[in-house]
Amino acid sequence: MPGLVFFIALLISCAGKLFAQDTIVFAGQPQWEGGMDIAGKCWFYEETASTPLSFDEVKRQVFVPYDSNLRRQRFSNRPFIIQWLRVNISNASVTDTLHLFFSPGPHVYIRLYDAEGLLAKSGVYETATRGIEKGNLPLTINPRAGKIFWIRTEDRGNMILPGMAYLNTAYTLMRSDAEGRYYGSLLFLLLAVITGALFFITLFTAYQFYLYKDRVFLWYIAYTSCSVLTGVFFIDIRFTANLFSGLFHDIMFSVFIYLIPVLYCLFIGDMLQLPQQFKKTWRIVKALIVLSVLQMLIQFSTYRTGSFLFPDQFGYFVSPVPVLVLNLILLLLTPLSTEKVKWFLFAGLLSMLLLWCLPITGILNKAAEFRWGDAWSNFITFPPFFMLLGLCVEAVCFSFALAYRSRLVLGERNKLQQYYHEQLEDELKKRTAELEQKNKLVEEQTIKQVHTAFEQKIAETEMTALRAQMNPHFIFNCLNSIKLYTLENDSETASGYLTMFSQLIRLVLENSRSEKITLEKELETLRLYIELEAMRFKDKVRYSIHVAPGIDRQYTELPPLLIQPYVENAIWHGLMHKKEGGTITVDITQPAEHLLQVVITDDGVGRELAAVYKSKSATRQKSFGLKMTSERIDMINQVYGIQATVQVDDIRDERNNAAGTKVIIKIPV
Numbered sequence: 001m002p003g004l005v006f007f008i009a010l011l012i013s014c015a016g017k018l019f020a021q022d023t024i025v026f027a028g029q030p031q032w033e034g035g036m037d038i039a040g041k042c043w044f045y046e047e048t049a050s051t052p053l054s055f056d057e058v059k060r061q062v063f064v065p066y067d068s069n070l071r072r073q074r075f076s077n078r079p080f081i082i083q084w085l086r087v088n089i090s091n092a093s094v095t096d097t098l099h100l101f102f103s104p105g106p107h108v109y110i111r112l113y114d115a116e117g118l119l120a121k122s123g124v125y126e127t128a129t130r131g132i133e134k135g136n137l138p139l140t141i142n143p144r145a146g147k148i149f150w151i152r153t154e155d156r157g158n159m160i161l162p163g164m165a166y167l168n169t170a171y172t173l174m175r176s177d178a179e180g181r182y183y184g185s186l187l188f189l190l191l192a193v194i195t196g197a198l199f200f201i202t203l204f205t206a207y208q209f210y211l212y213k214d215r216v217f218l219w220y221i222a223y224t225s226c227s228v229l230t231g232v233f234f235i236d237i238r239f240t241a242n243l244f245s246g247l248f249h250d251i252m253f254s255v256f257i258y259l260i261p262v263l264y265c266l267f268i269g270d271m272l273q274l275p276q277q278f279k280k281t282w283r284i285v286k287a288l289i290v291l292s293v294l295q296m297l298i299q300f301s302t303y304r305t306g307s308f309l310f311p312d313q314f315g316y317f318v319s320p321v322p323v324l325v326l327n328l329i330l331l332l333l334t335p336l337s338t339e340k341v342k343w344f345l346f347a348g349l350l351s352m353l354l355l356w357c358l359p360i361t362g363i364l365n366k367a368a369e370f371r372w373g374d375a376w377s378n379f380i381t382f383p384p385f386f387m388l389l390g391l392c393v394e395a396v397c398f399s400f401a402l403a404y405r406s407r408l409v410l411g412e413r414n415k416l417q418q419y420y421h422e423q424l425e426d427e428l429k430k431r432t433a434e435l436e437q438k439n440k441l442v443e444e445q446t447i448k449q450v451h452t453a454f455e456q457k458i459a460e461t462e463m464t465a466l467r468a469q470m471n472p473h474f475i476f477n478c479l480n481s482i483k484l485y486t487l488e489n490d491s492e493t494a495s496g497y498l499t500m501f502s503q504l505i506r507l508v509l510e511n512s513r514s515e516k517i518t519l520e521k522e523l524e525t526l527r528l529y530i531e532l533e534a535m536r537f538k539d540k541v542r543y544s545i546h547v548a549p550g551i552d553r554q555y556t557e558l559p560p561l562l563i564q565p566y567v568e569n570a571i572w573h574g575l576m577h578k579k580e581g582g583t584i585t586v587d588i589t590q591p592a593e594h595l596l597q598v599v600i601t602d603d604g605v606g607r608e609l610a611a612v613y614k615s616k617s618a619t620r621q622k623s624f625g626l627k628m629t630s631e632r633i634d635m636i637n638q639v640y641g642i643q644a645t646v647q648v649d650d651i652r653d654e655r656n657n658a659a660g661t662k663v664i665i666k667i668p669v
Helices: 002-020 055-059 170-183 185-212 215-239 246-272 279-305 311-317 321-336 342-357 363-368 374-380 383-487 491-512 519-536 564-575 606-616 620-640
Strands: 024-026 043-046 080-091 098-103 109-114 117-122 137-141 145-156 166-168 541-547 582-592 595-602 645-652 658-668
Touching: 055 145, 080 098, 080 137, 098 170, 109 137, 117 137, 137 145, 166 170, 170 185, 185 215, 185 383, 215 246, 215 383, 246 279, 246 321, 246 342, 246 383, 279 311, 279 321, 321 342, 342 383, 383 491, 491 519, 519 541, 519 564, 519 582, 541 564, 564 582, 564 595, 564 606, 564 658, 606 645, 606 658
Parallel strands: 024 080, 541 582
Antiparallel strands: 043 080, 080 145, 098 137, 098 166, 109 117, 109 145, 582 595, 595 658, 645 658
């Protein structure tokens, strides 16, 4: 019996509710002072299919009474929340047409249908509607007629707002809009001030980057620029300014919400050198940043394409957990950093997180219950305000950090400049001392060079004088020979001798003017001299001259009259004291690329016996040419900077008796 009573009571309750949700009847245009809540007389349906349904398919679905629990804000794992409301309105007036507005609250897209199809479009993302029509749908019911309306609302899964169902007249709608704008003026002013402050900080930071060219300013500029766009975006959303398209709205909700934490994470990392100080932990930060970027791409592509591979798991893919973990890691690493600016960054990050989390704690909802006034309640119940306020506080703290860092950098630069200045002064003193030392060395070297050039000039003059002394010596010897033939009345021999003598005189005069002559001219002079001496001594003098095949006589040069004095010495002191005479051999070779070797060999009496004969002779000046040649070689070495050498060796037979003399002359060429 009690069960039957309970069942009957339940039926009565359901019947009452069904009756309450029946047709809404009006007798002409109502004269309201405020809107009418009709949620209790609406029917509700939420799409659960993976693809949106058509209007014809929706009409065949089962609608349920619009429960108050469905009007609460909630989080969904589906990317799109598509809900339908159905309301039946009847106009009992015979003459008046009913003009009303249906207000379902703020939604991304709103569509109004009747039995024949689409009637109107509205919504936050809808750019075709402006003013009071944005979010409000016009309803028209003719006299003595009834009409069923379907209202479709579409929201993003992570930003669905509390649903509502109100009817308004044009008067109540305009009055509500005017009151909302009046009481929202404080909120608008605060949002504008915050956004303007962020914009000013962005410009100032850009100027700082222009001055310092530091990469950390770029991260900060990107962070504050995104914050400025976010502020403008929320102003547009809250006050229906209709500034942006649906694409921009999706970019803001999909990308910027995740991009701002990524940017200030990179900024803090660069400011505090966290990648260098905490290498392993920063790898986790990088992984979280990559995950956040993937979330941006997944959410944006899903919203724009309208499809997702796992529609019922969408909430897990775009969960705020990675961003939350990223911020917690930054909160832990920032105080552990060794940089002096860490506390500015820590204060900004902590303030921002506290203000961001404030709306979800429920404190604001309790605060709104107190009588703050409609103006204050407007921003207390607007969560994005606290998000922007947190960004602004954080940006200001970060600005202090940048300013303090710039001061530290300036101090370091001043220290470095002072250090470099002192170092430069020390270096300047050292350089001055070095220059003074070098000047002394240069002065000494200049004096030495002048002295050397003077000595070289004297040596050249002395060598010229020696050459001038050798020419009369040759002439004297040759005239003695001509005198001998004249006394013997040998005119033919004297004539031939005179011819050879004239050639020799010509060559000697030509060669004496030159510092160096070719080997060919030197050998021609030597041959004429030996032949003249051979004619004097009645063919007691024999000679041979050998030149190595590889020596170019036309281009090999040597000082003039260098070989002849040694040949003359061999004839006068070696062969002249032998009755049968002897042979002189001249061998010219080139043992090295720049070395000419002349070997003069005779089979005379040798140096020891020649010295004995010389001591008994009255003509000791016969060795005058050899002495001058020795002096010339010394002068040549000094003037030309070469090392010409002369080596004289005795030739002995098997019994160790003197068998001649060998003279080796080495001349660099």
